[in-house]
Amino acid sequence: MRFHAVPSILEHRRGFRALLLRKMPHLWQELPKTADLAIPRHRTPAVNAPDMFFLVQSHSALLGTFDVHVLGTRYRTNKNPDPETDPQGSPLPGALVSTDSKTAKRLSSYSQLYGLLYPPPNEVAVDQIPRYSELRSYQKMGVEFLVKSEHALLADDMGMGKTAQCSIAIAVLRRSERIGRTLIICPRALIHQWEEEAKQWAGIHITTVDGPPAIRKHVWESSPGVLMATPNIILNDIEVLRSCRFDLVVCDDVSLLKNDGKITQAIRRIPRVRSWCLTGTPLENNPEDIINVMEFVFPGLFKLPDRKHAPSRAVIQKKLKPHFLRRRKVDHLTELPAKQSIGPLALEMTGKQREAYCLAERKQWEALQAIGIKIEKFHIFSLINALLQLCNVYEPARQSAKAEAIKGQLADIMDPTQPEVKAIVFSRWVKTLQFLEHEFREFKPQLYHGGLSDNARKNVLAKFRNEGRLLLMSTKAGSRGLNLQEASYVFHFDRGWNPMDEMQAEDRCWRFGQKQTVSVYRYIQIGTIEERINQVLLRKRGQFDQYIDSMAEDTDSLAENQWSLTELIDLVRPTEK
Amino acid sequence: MRQDDYLLGYLAHYQTSQRAYYGGLLITNVRGIPLEFRHSEGIKPSRLQATLYGDSLDASVGSDALAPALYDALSAKPDLLLIDTGSRILFGSFLHAHRPAALLVPLDDPDKAFADSLSLDGSLLQAHDFDYKGSTSERIYAYIEEDHGHPVGTSALDLAQKTMNLLSPFDRIRTVLSEIAQAEQSRKA
Numbered sequence: 001m002r003f004h005a006v007p008s009i010l011e012h013r014r015g016f017r018a019l020l021l022r023k024m025p026h027l028w029q030e031l032p033k034t035a036d037l038a039i040p041r042h043r044t045p046a047v048n049a050p051d052m053f054f055l056v057q058s059h060s061a062l063l064g065t066f067d068v069h070v071l072g073t074r075y076r077t078n079k080n081p082d083p084e085t086d087p088q089g090s091p092l093p094g095a096l097v098s099t100d101s102k103t104a105k106r107l108s109s110y111s112q113l114y115g116l117l118y119p120p121p122n123e124v125a126v127d128q129i130p131r132y133s134e135l136r137s138y139q140k141m142g143v144e145f146l147v148k149s150e151h152a153l154l155a156d157d158m159g160m161g162k163t164a165q166c167s168i169a170i171a172v173l174r175r176s177e178r179i180g181r182t183l184i185i186c187p188r189a190l191i192h193q194w195e196e197e198a199k200q201w202a203g204i205h206i207t208t209v210d211g212p213p214a215i216r217k218h219v220w221e222s223s224p225g226v227l228m229a230t231p232n233i234i235l236n237d238i239e240v241l242r243s244c245r246f247d248l249v250v251c252d253d254v255s256l257l258k259n260d261g262k263i264t265q266a267i268r269r270i271p272r273v274r275s276w277c278l279t280g281t282p283l284e285n286n287p288e289d290i291i292n293v294m295e296f297v298f299p300g301l302f303k304l305p306d307r308k309h310a311p312s313r314a315v316i317q318k319k320l321k322p323h324f325l326r327r328r329k330v331d332h333l334t335e336l337p338a339k340q341s342i343g344p345l346a347l348e349m350t351g352k353q354r355e356a357y358c359l360a361e362r363k364q365w366e367a368l369q370a371i372g373i374k375i376e377k378f379h380i381f382s383l384i385n386a387l388l389q390l391c392n393v394y395e396p397a398r399q400s401a402k403a404e405a406i407k408g409q410l411a412d413i414m415d416p417t418q419p420e421v422k423a424i425v426f427s428r429w430v431k432t433l434q435f436l437e438h439e440f441r442e443f444k445p446q447l448y449h450g451g452l453s454d455n456a457r458k459n460v461l462a463k464f465r466n467e468g469r470l471l472l473m474s475t476k477a478g479s480r481g482l483n484l485q486e487a488s489y490v491f492h493f494d495r496g497w498n499p500m501d502e503m504q505a506e507d508r509c510w511r512f513g514q515k516q517t518v519s520v521y522r523y524i525q526i527g528t529i530e531e532r533i534n535q536v537l538l539r540k541r542g543q544f545d546q547y548i549d550s551m552a553e554d555t556d557s558l559a560e561n562q563w564s565l566t567e568l569i570d571l572v573r574p575t576e577k
Numbered sequence: 578m579r580q581d582d583y584l585l586g587y588l589a590h591y592q593t594s595q596r597a598y599y600g601g602l603l604i605t606n607v608r609g610i611p612l613e614f615r616h617s618e619g620i621k622p623s624r625l626q627a628t629l630y631g632d633s634l635d636a637s638v639g640s641d642a643l644a645p646a647l648y649d650a651l652s653a654k655p656d657l658l659l660i661d662t663g664s665r666i667l668f669g670s671f672l673h674a675h676r677p678a679a680l681l682v683p684l685d686d687p688d689k690a691f692a693d694s695l696s697l698d699g700s701l702l703q704a705h706d707f708d709y710k711g712s713t714s715e716r717i718y719a720y721i722e723e724d725h726g727h728p729v730g731t732s733a734l735d736l737a738q739k740t741m742n743l744l745s746p747f748d749r750i751r752t753v754l755s756e757i758a759q760a761e762q763s764r765k766a
Contacts, residue, residue, distance in 0.1 A: 032618050032642055033617065033618045034600075034618070035615065036615055114611070117614055117753060118611060119741065120745075
């Protein structure tokens with residue numbers, strides 16, 4: 001039967017209905033109440049929406065009141081709490097109060113559902129972001145999670161493609177005209193990588209905010225696209241930034257958000273609608289850290305006292321759940337070759353290096369004893385650093401037991417018949433790296449540290465990827481965020497205070513795209529402070545889950561939070577003979 | 578009017594298991610980006626209404642109650658009203674009175690397609706063929722009611738098919754309506 005036969009029946013029904021309505025015109029007593037799901041709009045035009053013919057201001061807990069203009073009609077929402085003055089207030093945007101009946105008000109409370117009205121990421125990406133199809137299913141899920149979330153903490157293991165997921169999520173939101181001005185905050189070392197990945201994966205051009213203050217001010221005030229800056233720039237420019245509005249702020253170095261320092265406070269004060277954090281840090285570790293991080297991601301989610309004394313794990317997990325996504329490499333990157341940890345290999349200092357170390361240890365100990373009961377943690381740090389550097393190398397005699405051991409291993413693995421094998425040596429000290437540059441000169445090493453300019457760093461990495469075989473890298477400058485899958489051997493020349501730093505450094509190689517087994521070597525000098533630090537770390541290994549993240553990045557916060565004065569004194573106490 | 582200024586109005590409904598009707602009207606631009614969305618409260622016809630209206634109850638709920646309430650409340654009227662087969666019975670009459678309007682039908686399911694022509698409340702409509710975004714093999718038929726001298730509907734769909742999936746807004750509306758219906762139900766419970 002052809003469907004055009006249907007109308008005659010419909011006509012008949014319509015006639016009957018019309019008859020009914022004529023007889024009883026008020027059968028539907030009144031039209032049903034309707035409500036408007038206020039669809040927020042970014043304040044600045046997106047790349048593909050140059051002709052916005054209406055303005056709807058974004059809503060946010062961070063933007064205070066919520067005025068919405070839809071095609072000329074103005075709506076006003078409940079006042080949002082000010083996170084500065086009322087950090088414990090509800091951060092959810094207020095419900096619309098634009099309609100005039102109780103029913104309509106109730107219906108308007110569904111305004112948070114507006115996100116479901118946008119095209120899903122796969123629909124937006126199908127033509128406009130071609131590389132979306134290359135993502136793995138867990139990565140597509142990550143993109144969806146970010147797109148849906150105004151407050152998101154993406155905590156995938158290191159090397160699972162958080163940058164790619166985030167870049168594509170930003171592109172999807174921009175293509176959907178949901179966000180305009182975007183700010184990405186990351187360490188200087190990651191800027192070039194971010195720029196490249198964002199372009200490669202999502203075709204996003206990033207403007208890096210750098211240079212003299214006047215130029216930065218101009219960029220902050222006038223640039224509408226995706227901006228990128230380091231945490232220090234944010235701190236310096238916070239007064240300018242306070243008058244800017246961002247639809248999205250992404251923080252890709254979550255470690256600095258764990259404390260309440262000036263930089264963290266500056267970042268938290270940036271006016272924004274969406275806040276995302278990317279980190280490989282596990283949820284379970286050190287609850288106060290996560291709560292501090294969440295104060296950026298979702299201001300007011302936790303009460304102020306929770307930042308010092310975390311509530312129970314169940315409470316934290318319940319609050320975090322809607323805003324938190326974590327996947328592990330072992331579950332999703334099953335094809336990733338194994339990571340082999342070797343050591344710590346025990347070495348023994350000889351000759352002048354040994355003498356210099358013993359002398360320094362004794363002298364410094366006597367100096368500490370002279371201070372007596374007034375001794376503070378910071379007194380011990382210079383001694384610890386001096387001793388640790390002596391464990392690495394005794395400069396005047398250019399003696400280093402570790403350098404000799406590693407040189408032998410490098411000679412084995414850098415066999416000319418295996419030109420594809422590459423290695424990275426990490427050290428905390430640039431001086432040590434410079435010494436190694438000379439010692440390992442036969443391998444033509446590349447040197448990467450925080451003192452290099454952005455371009456120099458970029459060139460060093462490019463050279464290492466293309467033709468180099470050995471990279472000497474500062475742990476602090478290079479351990480986070482970079483992709484160095486070309487290398488399959490990692491040497492930790494010295495032990496860090498923070499096991500997380502070591503893991504981060506190793507995972508520069510052991511990540512998505514690695515095709516070979518990654519071998520990681522650690523060393524300690526017998527009878528030195530290194531051995532004692534290692535023992536303390538091992539003793540605390542039992543509580544590793546709580547411990548690993550709680551260890552701060554630098555010695556100051558380390559001493560403040562995690563190591564008692566007695567423990568520190570024990571570290572520097574000379575070995576009894 | 579500039580070409581990219583077309584507003585598409587997607588009209589859809591969701592019916593709960595308790596026979597409550599929720600209506601939604603989504604205004605998008607030709608890129609599928611939502612600009613305004615209105616939804617109704619759930620309306621549940623009384624037994625008297627159900628008896629009196631009989632088979633034409635759905636059509637009356639849609640075209641006499643839901644659609645006018647949603648349409649009248651819009652801040653800006655769409656250039657083209659759209660429905661899909663799922664809401665045809667409810668909103669067919671309303672569309673007939675609010676031209677230009679169109680019924681969109683995917684061709685993946687032959688039962689849903691109406692071949693070359695379709696009569697929508699009296700008008701014999703010719704099928705227009707459009708791209709199904711994201712599918713290389715499937716197509717969309719649109720039965721458009723409009724003034725042939727001024728084919729706004731055809732132009733709008735022709736433009737929109739290049740940048741959006743013409744059918745997905747219906748699913749999005751129904752998802753939102755089902756969420757609202759669930760929330761309303763749990764509130765009442």
